[in-house]
Amino acid sequence: MARINLEIENTNDLEVSDIFSELREKVGEIPAAYRAFALHPHILQANWNRTKNILGKGSLPIEVKEAIATRVSKVNGCDFCLKIHKENLVKLGFKSATVESIANGESSDQRLDLVLKFVSTATKDPHHLNDSDFNALKKLDFSERDILEILTVMEMYTGYNKIIVALDLQPDD
Template identity: 35%
Template sequence: MNSRVPLVSATDAPAGSRALLDAVHGAFATTPNMFRVVANSPAALQAMWGFFGALGGGAIPARLGEQIAVAVADRNGCDYCLAAHTALGRKAGASAAEMSAAQAGESADPATAAALRFALELIGQRGQVGDADVAALRAAGFGDGQIVEILAQVALNLFTNYVNIAFATPVDFPAVKLRSAA
């Protein structure tokens, strides 16, 4: 399947996207197709890359961020993000079994399980969570900053899921089978 918008490279991208695509390439040793799609808009690429960078330096460990990403991707039916974040989760130290469980919104670790439940509740309720949902995260050991970052991880992954689903971005990571139908 072809992408619904062009996959641009650092040589044919708008001028405002070229340096960012070089940074993406430097981080991944390749330029994933998702970034090549988003690079059609320098503003969108700057927003996405900045969002990844900011959360990468946050209080939520990369492993948990990737587990949240696969849960969100599976819930939204995003093949691209499921494949990408499964690979990134493995690089962040999660086992294949942990990533598969996260895809279903599950974890043997109580804190991770609480974060995944909250992430999926945010999606299912379109942000309309209640006091008990936030209290469950606090009870699992998350502080207020971490709770905000869990929501930010969900928001970033909604952005990337929608990009890849809407524009039919060709998957360039090892494929992972979706568990749920979007």
């Protein structure tokens, strides 16, 4: 059970209502985290805009971004987030066994495997990243822009994981 009251979907706040409508259109429901963010409409707006921009723009495919979200959620112990991102990978066409491997930081695809290992280290302790980690990505044709995008996706989901765990949000909230 959430540690704070979550905003109801039938809000009278126009800004919140507009974002909730957009969320319903994009994901079918209002995720608990966004209902929590709605307690402060400016926080809801900032987080929704951030998510749309990071997931909807850039050079990394959504499959890689969801794989990053899945791995980061596992590393951060956010079971709620892990469940959602695993489901998203299945919707994107990944088989269950592949999704489990991704959650555990492994992939048969060399590029994705390296990304998963990179974000695992960056999530746990970014001080352990070194030039060879960056050079390994570059050797597999990841540009510096791609690397920044990988880190940004990792950072966004790490932040969401921490808020969701702290609030003890659950799938049925």
